[in-house]
Amino acid sequence: MTELMARSLAAEPRVNEVYAKRGPLNVVVQPVENNLTGEILPAGQAEVFVARVRYLLSKHEPQKFTWVMNRDSYYRLRNKELDVDLGPAPERIQPEYALVARFSSLADESSKRRSAAYLCVYQLTSIKDGAVIWTDKYEVKKTAVKGMLD
Amino acid sequence: MHTDRKKHEAKRGCHSALLLYLCSSVFICGLISGCAAEKHPEAQRGVSDFFVGDYRAARDVFRPFAAKTDEDYVLNNVRLGSASLVDYDLGEAEAAFYRAYEVINSVNVNDAGRSSAAVLLAEKLKVWKGEPFERAMTNFYLGVIYYIQQDYSNARAAFENALFKLRDYGEGGPKGDEYRDVESNFSIAYIMLGKCWLKLGNEEKARDMFSRVAKLRPDLKALVESERMDRSNVLLIVDYGNGPQKVLEGDNSVVAFEPHPTQVGPVPRPIVRVNGQVVHINGVGPAPVDLLEMAQDRRWQSIDTIRVIKSVVGTGLMVAGAYQGTKEHPDAGSAAALLIGGALLKATATGDVRHWEMLPRSVFIVPLYLPPGRHNVAVSFNDGTGQTWRGIVAPERGEAAYYIRTSRWGGVKEWPPANMPSAQEFAVKQKPVEPAKSDEPKGPAKQNISSSVYDR
Numbered sequence: 001m002t003e004l005m006a007r008s009l010a011a012e013p014r015v016n017e018v019y020a021k022r023g024p025l026n027v028v029v030q031p032v033e034n035n036l037t038g039e040i041l042p043a044g045q046a047e048v049f050v051a052r053v054r055y056l057l058s059k060h061e062p063q064k065f066t067w068v069m070n071r072d073s074y075y076r077l078r079n080k081e082l083d084v085d086l087g088p089a090p091e092r093i094q095p096e097y098a099l100v101a102r103f104s105s106l107a108d109e110s111s112k113r114r115s116a117a118y119l120c121v122y123q124l125t126s127i128k129d130g131a132v133i134w135t136d137k138y139e140v141k142k143t144a145v146k147g148m149l150d
Numbered sequence: 151m152h153t154d155r156k157k158h159e160a161k162r163g164c165h166s167a168l169l170l171y172l173c174s175s176v177f178i179c180g181l182i183s184g185c186a187a188e189k190h191p192e193a194q195r196g197v198s199d200f201f202v203g204d205y206r207a208a209r210d211v212f213r214p215f216a217a218k219t220d221e222d223y224v225l226n227n228v229r230l231g232s233a234s235l236v237d238y239d240l241g242e243a244e245a246a247f248y249r250a251y252e253v254i255n256s257v258n259v260n261d262a263g264r265s266s267a268a269v270l271l272a273e274k275l276k277v278w279k280g281e282p283f284e285r286a287m288t289n290f291y292l293g294v295i296y297y298i299q300q301d302y303s304n305a306r307a308a309f310e311n312a313l314f315k316l317r318d319y320g321e322g323g324p325k326g327d328e329y330r331d332v333e334s335n336f337s338i339a340y341i342m343l344g345k346c347w348l349k350l351g352n353e354e355k356a357r358d359m360f361s362r363v364a365k366l367r368p369d370l371k372a373l374v375e376s377e378r379m380d381r382s383n384v385l386l387i388v389d390y391g392n393g394p395q396k397v398l399e400g401d402n403s404v405v406a407f408e409p410h411p412t413q414v415g416p417v418p419r420p421i422v423r424v425n426g427q428v429v430h431i432n433g434v435g436p437a438p439v440d441l442l443e444m445a446q447d448r449r450w451q452s453i454d455t456i457r458v459i460k461s462v463v464g465t466g467l468m469v470a471g472a473y474q475g476t477k478e479h480p481d482a483g484s485a486a487a488l489l490i491g492g493a494l495l496k497a498t499a500t501g502d503v504r505h506w507e508m509l510p511r512s513v514f515i516v517p518l519y520l521p522p523g524r525h526n527v528a529v530s531f532n533d534g535t536g537q538t539w540r541g542i543v544a545p546e547r548g549e550a551a552y553y554i555r556t557s558r559w560g561g562v563k564e565w566p567p568a569n570m571p572s573a574q575e576f577a578v579k580q581k582p583v584e585p586a587k588s589d590e591p592k593g594p595a596k597q598n599i600s601s602s603v604y605d606r
Contacts, residue, residue: 034303038311040292041304042248 001138002049005122006056009099010064012134015124019064027124028068028095029054035104037116050101053122068095097133098125117141188504189222190215196229197507203559205237216246224250225278225504228288232508236555238567240295247292253277254285255311283336283441283450284506286312290339290513294387297342298551306346312339337363338438338513341374348380349549356380373433373515382517384544385551388420388529390437393509394445396502405503407445414442417512420556423528424520437512510555520544524565529554538562 009015018025031046054067100123107116117139124134188194196211212230215222231246279285293308313336344359353376360374394407417437422429444450516529522544530536537560543550554560 034307036307038307040248040251040296040307040311042244043301 001120001140002052003056004138005136006053006060008136009053009122009124009134010057010061012124014133015064018133024064024066025097026066026068026093026095027054027097027099028070028127030070030098030100033100033102035102036118037105037107039105039116041103049103049120050099050122053099053101066093068093096127098127099123100125115142188225189220190218190226193222193226193229196233200229200233200236200508203557203561205233208233209237209239209242216249221277222504223277224253224280225506227253228280228284228291228506229508231288231291232506235291235295235553237569238553239569240299244292244295244299247288247295250288251292251308251311254279254288278502278504280506281445281451283444284509286336286339287441287506287509290342293339293342293346294551294553297346297385297387298553300349300548302346302349306343306350309339309343309346312336313343336439336444337367337370338515340366341370341438341515344374345379345385348376353380367436367438369436370433370438373438373517375433378432378517381519383522383546383549384518384520384525384527384542385549386422386514386516386518386527386529386554387551388514388516388554388556389510389512390417390420390514390531390535390556391511393441393506393511395507396505398503407442407451409442410446411440411442418531418533420514420516421530421532422516422518423526423530424518425526429518431516431518434514434516438515440512441509442511518544522546527552529556531556534558536560539565541565 015025029050031043032041032049034041034046057065058067102121102123104119104121105116106119118141120138120140122134122136122138123132125132193211193215196208196215199205199208199211209230212226212233215226216230218226227246227250231243231250234240234243234246280288289308289312293305293312296302296305296308340359340363344356344363347353347356347359356379357376360376360379363374364371395409397406397408398404399406417440419435422431422434514529518527524541525544526538526540527542528536528538535556535558537554537556539552539554540562542552542565552565
């Protein structure tokens with residue numbers, strides 16, 4: 001899924017157009033927004049799904065994107081590593097675009113089986129004006145027969 | 151003469167059968183009696199540590215067992231989760247409950263080989279996944295941990311999952327009012343789910359949850375009033391008392407939960423003090439949930455049903471065996487086989503009494519609106535149990551949630567707790583959880599603390 005998304009984002013004409021006009025895109029990566037029904041997406045996993053897209057793009061298209069750490073992680077890191085709270089950091093590169101992913105599911109559950117259709121939507125959105133310059137989705141269906149005591 | 155001999159033989163056959171039954175019962179029960187204990191009985195030391203308030207020691211005991219992927223994996227993880235939550239190590243509590251959640255919600259945990267072995271030998275060989283109310287509480291605590299960490303999406307998912315499970319368990323029985331009753335018993339998940347939807351900005355869904363609670367439990371209507379829930383900047387999640395304990399009854403083949411709610415009386419009302427002053431919060435009083443009651447409700451049980459059925463079959467086989475022995479032409483082989491089979495089934499029907507000992511009897515959800523700043527908050531009950539948090543933070547915007555486990559050893563605890571990462575408080579201060587929806591202030595910015603301040 002992440003490979004498909006990275007390929008799709010790199011090939012997006014509007015992204016290439018912005019790059020041609022203004023140079024590298026400053027992109028901040030947000031953890032996956034969990035809209036799944038009854039399913040937990042721990043912080044680590046939520047970050048992996050977008051971090052891998054970032055990794056693939058930075059490996060294959062390093063010139064097109066400048067990756068900016070998201071604000072919460074950045075301040076958490078500063079808070080953890082520095083002895084004094086320095087407050088806001090004006091030197092931090094201000095991102096222009098946000099790469100976000102939203103995972104949703106439509107679950108159907110009975111006493112015998114549980115099935116869910118998963119929809120993973122990725123978007124690259126302009127932080128300035130909210131314009132979505134790229135979006136793609138990945139769909140998958142999963143059916144599971146329940147265990148004896150489920 | 152001939153008749154006397156036949157009578158004598160029949161009597162002898164009966165005696166032989168009875169002797170066989172006794173011998174086989176004693177032998178088989180002796181063989182299997184060891185199965186009644188859990189795989190790692192030394193984990194009980196952690197349970198004892200927990201109940202005397204030594205949570206750190208309890209965690210040290212549970213940690214290695216929680217890492218072992220055996221039949222007690224889920225049980226030891228929920229135990230570790232409980233101890234870590236009270237000790238306010240949210241990272242470890244989350245990880246432990248999440249591991250339990252993964253197994254509870256996974257398929258093929260009790261795989262074919264394991265299941266058939268379990269049916270034939272002892273149910274204990276199956277991975278412990280808990281009774282329905284224990285599974286619901288696992289999801290609930292996981293939701294609470296995410297809620298405290300302000301991860302409202304995952305909290306929502308966990309609370310949904312608690313309710314999801316409960317619905318599912320209701321499907322096997324008769325339809326009708328049963329489904330409704332199951333929901334009403336677990337209203338805490340609905341309340342917290344409503345709170346999550348508020349934080350996620352979906353007021354419609356939040357109202358829907360609160361109205362469902364009000365409909366199912368009219369005595370909680372004042373508690374779930376939307377404006378109060380939306381306005382609160384401090385949320386207390388208070389565990390009270392001890393939950394049900396699983397014991398054996400009858401011929402050790404029937405599992406029961408003790409104590410019965412009638413033996414211990416109703417759940418007392420919590421007394422909430424802020425900076426030493428008692429505050430009356432409308433709607434906080436009736437216990438939103440009583441796990442002792444839930445445990446007695448067959449719709450919240452699963453394992454003892456299998457157990458009773460096995461016991462009945464075992465008794466039937468033994469009666470058939472004894473009958474074989476008393477027949478005019480007794481078939482000693484059949485009688486022995488039936489008796490041994492029956493005794494084996496009865497012996498293996500020895501109930502599985504593994505349970506999550508640390509569950510509370512009830513959980514109270516207390517929404518407060520406090521002037522921004524630090525406060526001392528105490529919750530106590532008339533049986534001498536309680537706990538005080540000194541210096542908790544009431545944020546100016548958003549909401550901070552605090553977990554309280556009342557006990558005789560509850561005492562006074564300082565905020566932030568030692569196990570809390572410093573980033574947590576930082577996050578509370580720095581990260582406004584929800585943008586103000588209007589310019590109007592949500593509550594009085596400066597006011598003398600009085601009960602009216604809290605009861606909004």
